Amino acid sequence: xxxxxxxxxxxxxxxxxxxxxxxxxxxxxxxxxxxxxxxxxxxxxxxxxxxxxxxxxxxxxxxxxxxxxxxxxxxxxxxxxxxxxxxxxxxxxxxxxxxxxxxxxxxxxxxxxxxxxxxxxxxxxxxxxxxxxxxxxxxxxxxxxxxxxxxx
Numbered sequence: 607x608x609x610x611x612x613x614x615x616x617x618x619x620x621x622x623x624x625x626x627x628x629x630x631x632x633x634x635x636x637x638x639x640x641x642x643x644x645x646x647x648x649x650x651x652x653x654x655x656x657x658x659x660x661x662x663x664x665x666x667x668x669x670x671x672x673x674x675x676x677x678x679x680x681x682x683x684x685x686x687x688x689x690x691x692x693x694x695x696x697x698x699x700x701x702x703x704x705x706x707x708x709x710x711x712x713x714x715x716x717x718x719x720x721x722x723x724x725x726x727x728x729x730x731x732x733x734x735x736x737x738x739x740x741x742x743x744x745x746x747x748x749x750x751x752x753x754x755x756x757x758x
Contacts, residue, residue, distance in 0.1 A: 611648040614640075621657045628657065636660065636674045655685040662692050711737055714744035 614625055621628075631637040637656050640647040656677055663673045680688070711719040719740065721733055 610651055612650070612654060613648060617649050617654060617657060620654060623657060631660065634670060634674065636670060636677065652682050652685055655689050659685070659689060659692065713740050
């Protein structure tokens with residue numbers, strides 16, 4: 607049986623986890639250190655299975671120290687069995703949206719209000735009220751508070 611080695615980027619791609627998280631799990635002893643170091647570091651199937659199991663075990667309410675205890679010393683066969691037992695197919699999680707889309711609303715005085723485009727209709731109504739109020743407040747020449755006069 608061929609042993610598959612993974613780079614850190616391949617692990618990130620297969621698990622959806624950032625490098626930082628993988629390094630954190632390694633520092634915490636949940637994930638064994640990779641073979642090699644630096645750019646030559648590589649990970650095996652056991653690393654991949656552990657990384658796929660961690661979020662499943664977290665969803666079951668286990669703390670990281672409990673997960674470390676459970677996974678420590680497990681060989682590849684035991685990891686595969688646990689992976690199957692938990693009903694996880696050997697596939698990466700569904701891709702998450704890369705980013706949020708925002709709209710920038712210009713306000714008087716060179717200010718900008720930035721809001722996500724994914725607002726619900728109720729939130730959009732509140733946003734419109736906020737924009738109208740902000741424009742009215744900043745267009746007024748009256749000080750909002752007597753102790754802090756506008757310096758226009």
